[in-house]
Amino acid sequence: MATTTKKDYYEILGVKKSASADDIRKAFRKLARKYHPDVNPGDKASEEKFKALSEANEVLSDPKKRKIYDQVGFYSDNIDPATAEAYARAGSSGGGFPGGFSGGAQHGGQGVPFDFGGFDFSDLINNAGRGQRTSGSGSFRAIFGSIFGGGRGAHPAEEGPEPGTDLEYQVNVPFWTAIRGGVMRLNITRNDVCSRCHGDGALEAPGKCPECGGTGQITQTGGRMKFNVQCPRCHGTGKNLTTCHTCHGEGTVTNTEPLEVRIKAGTRDGQRIRLPGKGNAGAHGGTPGDLYAIIRTGDHPLFHRDGDDISLTVPVSASEAALGAKIEGPTIDGRALLKIPQGTQSGQKLRLREKGVPSATREGVRGDEIVEITVHVPMPRDERTKELLRELAKLNPEDPRAELWTKV
Ligand SMILES: [Zn+2]
Numbered sequence: 001m002a003t004t005t006k007k008d009y010y011e012i013l014g015v016k017k018s019a020s021a022d023d024i025r026k027a028f029r030k031l032a033r034k035y036h037p038d039v040n041p042g043d044k045a046s047e048e049k050f051k052a053l054s055e056a057n058e059v060l061s062d063p064k065k066r067k068i069y070d071q072v073g074f075y076s077d078n079i080d081p082a083t084a085e086a087y088a089r090a091g092s093s094g095g096g097f098p099g100g101f102s103g104g105a106q107h108g109g110q111g112v113p114f115d116f117g118g119f120d121f122s123d124l125i126n127n128a129g130r131g132q133r134t135s136g137s138g139s140f141r142a143i144f145g146s147i148f149g150g151g152r153g154a155h156p157a158e159e160g161p162e163p164g165t166d167l168e169y170q171v172n173v174p175f176w177t178a179i180r181g182g183v184m185r186l187n188i189t190r191n192d193v194c195s196r197c198h199g200d201g202a203l204e205a206p207g208k209c210p211e212c213g214g215t216g217q218i219t220q221t222g223g224r225m226k227f228n229v230q231c232p233r234c235h236g237t238g239k240n241l242t243t244c245h246t247c248h249g250e251g252t253v254t255n256t257e258p259l260e261v262r263i264k265a266g267t268r269d270g271q272r273i274r275l276p277g278k279g280n281a282g283a284h285g286g287t288p289g290d291l292y293a294i295i296r297t298g299d300h301p302l303f304h305r306d307g308d309d310i311s312l313t314v315p316v317s318a319s320e321a322a323l324g325a326k327i328e329g330p331t332i333d334g335r336a337l338l339k340i341p342q343g344t345q346s347g348q349k350l351r352l353r354e355k356g357v358p359s360a361t362r363e364g365v366r367g368d369e370i371v372e373i374t375v376h377v378p379m380p381r382d383e384r385t386k387e388l389l390r391e392l393a394k395l396n397p398e399d400p401r402a403e404l405w406t407k408v
């Protein structure tokens with residue numbers, strides 16, 4: 001199952017053991033540019049390579065860490081320089097460090113337990129006079145935790161719950177649905193909990209783990225030393241676990257499913273409607289994210305919507321405008337009586353209180369309708385009409401541009 005690979009930081013960065021700090025810095029920059037995830041989106045191999053480069057650089061670019069690495073063959077924050085020095089002086093005889101640690105890869109991920117190929121860490125610590133006691137895989141992991149830290153793709157049994165991410169969907173709501181309310185049906189593509197493994201990413205088969213016989217630990221020996229490590233197959237559970245093939249161990253699967261979004265009457269353009277728990281499923285029992293429906297309201301050929309107000313243009317005849325009239329005008333509720341005051345000019349606006357959109361947020365509140373008047377000038381087709389208009393002009397000799405000139 002697990003293949004072992006030696007982690008040689010110098011080899012990863014392609015530099016000699018004698019490389020200067022500058023050589024290391026240059027080598028890292030060159031390779032990091034090539035393998036950066038932004039440059040290779042979705043490329044798993046590049047991602048892994050980039051992680052390895054970052055790890056190598058982190059150690060080799062730091063003189064203190066590099067010294068420990070050179071002396072011991074690997075680096076951990078938990079090894080202090082004195083311990084490393086003591087080890088280096090003692091030499092690597094008697095089943096000491098195998099010149100680096102090897103990592104087992106399972107499920108194509110990182111973070112699985114490492115195989116130290118025969119090094120008893122407690123001996124090293126005791127030899128160095130630290131008197132620290134280590135026993136069992138728990139403390140072993142605690143000591144080496146920083147080496148494995150941050151790795152992704154580890155067996156789900158080892159990871160805590162991770163909340164799911166939120167989703168955002170634009171919802172195009174027709175004009176009338178936004179005003180009167182209704183239901184919009186969407187097709188949402190989201191990560192859902194895998195129904196086969198119930199989000200565990202693994203399935204339990206009958207029997208015990210074939211690797212450790214159900215104890216959860218395996219013994220590593222090297223030379224005269226031996227120690228127990230957590231079983232890499234079952235991750236210490238002792239159970240006969242296999243990766244779920246439906247979700248490939250992820251615990252979630254991508255599903256496209258219909259979803260109904262309730263649109264309240266008066267919903268406005270740009271509004272965000274939160275649907276709790278309808279985002280992506282969380283990993284390993286984590287809470288799901290939320291779904292946000294971003295509302296885009298549709299247009300209407302006549303009515304224009306501005307928040308809860310409706311505006312439109314209504315033409316009136318010259319005589320209606322001059323004499324005043326009661327006319328019928330359109331509102332979102334149907335026809336409404338509109339009172340045109342005497343002497344209404346083109347462009348004048350009339351406000352019809354509470355004939356606008358019912359507010360989605362304030363109960364019982366409605367917007368207004370704003371009617372802009374355009375005066376329809378008569379087109380005289382006969383002599384009689386022309387005569388009347390000339391007579392009208394004589395009776396009303398005022399100059400409509402008089403005010404204009406006062407402002408020039
Ligand atoms: Zn599954």
Ligand SMILES: [Zn+2]
Pocket residue numbers: 209210211212213214215216217231232233234235236237238239
């Ligand atoms: Zn096991």
